[in-house]
Amino acid sequence: MPALAEAGPPHEFSLSKALFAEITDSIDHPFAKLPLFSIGRTSIAFSVTKHFILMTAVGLLVLASMFYLAHKLKDPFRTPTRMQSLFESLLQYMREQVYEPVLGPEGRRFHLLCFTLFLFILYGNLLGMIPPFAPIKPPGENEAVWLGGAVTGNLATTLALGLITFIVFNASGMRAKGAFGYWRKLAPEGTPGWMLPFTLLLEFVGILSKTLALIMRLFANMIGGHVAMLLILLLIVKFQSIAIGPIAVVVDLAIMALELFVAVLQAYIFSFLSALFIGIAQRKH
Amino acid sequence: MDIGTLAPAIMKFGAFIGATIGAGLAVLGVGLGLGRIGSAAAEGISRQPEASGKIQTNMLLAAVLVEGVGIIALVICILAIVM
Numbered sequence: 001m002p003a004l005a006e007a008g009p010p011h012e013f014s015l016s017k018a019l020f021a022e023i024t025d026s027i028d029h030p031f032a033k034l035p036l037f038s039i040g041r042t043s044i045a046f047s048v049t050k051h052f053i054l055m056t057a058v059g060l061l062v063l064a065s066m067f068y069l070a071h072k073l074k075d076p077f078r079t080p081t082r083m084q085s086l087f088e089s090l091l092q093y094m095r096e097q098v099y100e101p102v103l104g105p106e107g108r109r110f111h112l113l114c115f116t117l118f119l120f121i122l123y124g125n126l127l128g129m130i131p132p133f134a135p136i137k138p139p140g141e142n143e144a145v146w147l148g149g150a151v152t153g154n155l156a157t158t159l160a161l162g163l164i165t166f167i168v169f170n171a172s173g174m175r176a177k178g179a180f181g182y183w184r185k186l187a188p189e190g191t192p193g194w195m196l197p198f199t200l201l202l203e204f205v206g207i208l209s210k211t212l213a214l215i216m217r218l219f220a221n222m223i224g225g226h227v228a229m230l231l232i233l234l235l236i237v238k239f240q241s242i243a244i245g246p247i248a249v250v251v252d253l254a255i256m257a258l259e260l261f262v263a264v265l266q267a268y269i270f271s272f273l274s275a276l277f278i279g280i281a282q283r284k285h
Numbered sequence: 286m287d288i289g290t291l292a293p294a295i296m297k298f299g300a301f302i303g304a305t306i307g308a309g310l311a312v313l314g315v316g317l318g319l320g321r322i323g324s325a326a327a328e329g330i331s332r333q334p335e336a337s338g339k340i341q342t343n344m345l346l347a348a349v350l351v352e353g354v355g356i357i358a359l360v361i362c363i364l365a366i367v368m
Contacts, residue, residue, distance in 0.1 A: 016367075217353035220360040227363070269349050 025051040102279040118271035124151040125263030153222035162215035173281030225259040304362040315355030
């Protein structure tokens with residue numbers, strides 16, 4: 001293989017560098033840079049990095065699974081296949097048990113957004129459980145980047161998802177209660193006039209902190225799980241002894257089982273909390 | 286061996302101590318919180334076994350929220366060590 005033939009002196013193995021290369025995105029060494037536009041001397045470009053490719057795969061999977069369900073539902077009287085009944089029961093459960101109680105009858109148009117968030121985060125988390133499978137060399141670099149790792153373990157991804165929730169629930173609240181009425185009604189009824197600014201400030205900080213907690217919870221859960229799994233496996237390479245191998249793999253299996261559970265649960269929690277915030281924002285009591 | 290050359294070492298030393306103590310305290314808080322959630326859920330189920338489905342769902346929801354806060358604190362500790 002040409003990559004091995006032209007290797008220089010053997011690299012020193014550094015635990016932290018290997019860990020970081022697995023978990024973070026390769027934004028300094030992208031696979032391709034597609035220039036978009038330039039303002040003056042700065043130019044904005046799409047860098048195709050590892051997480052970009054994985055996120056595209058996740059998005060395509062979400063679209064494919066929902067198109068499959070829609071295609072199968074065109075003829076509702078045929079016996080459903082196993083995939084179809086899986087998606088159907090998932091959708092029905094989320095609608096009836098999770099979104100209907102918190103969003104109410106006037107919040108039906110938000111079911112789609114919350115379920116899309118749920119599917120995207122679920123597929124992103126589960127795709128991150130697949131161990132890195134293929135090394136691809138970015139052009140002009142010596143090190144190959146292994147395609148693997150969770151898309152939702154990137155702070156930028158979870159920040160974007162949290163911003164979507166933030167914008168949607170504030171906009172829906174402002175639409176339901178009026179542009180200023182929504183901010184004024186954040187304080188409960190019957191607060192005296194002099195306390196109004198403090199209560200409003202407190203409520204606004206509360207909104208920001210709830211959104212921040214939403215973002216950080218998903219990110220921290222995914223990163224924590226992957227760091228734990230990778231650390232135990234990289235210990236084998238660091239100590240270079242074969243005795244650690246079986247113990248590390250068994251411990252890693254247990255952590256991986258926990259991580260699968262956490263992946264599904266975190267997707268559920270994110271979409272449930274998004275629906276809860278939207279329901280609170282537009283509830284008219 | 287003046288204070289100028291020792292400064293990065295002192296910072297790293299302080300970061301390690303702070304991060305490990307912080308991680309221990311975070312785990313302490315999460316343990317206490319989850320214990321109370323579990324015990325309240327078990328008591329609720331023992332009083333009314335028919336409601337065990339609802340109680341279990343709510344217990345899991347509260348447990349994830351408490352655990353989320355603990356894991357956020359742990360990520361901050363990792364950040365302190367790394368930077």
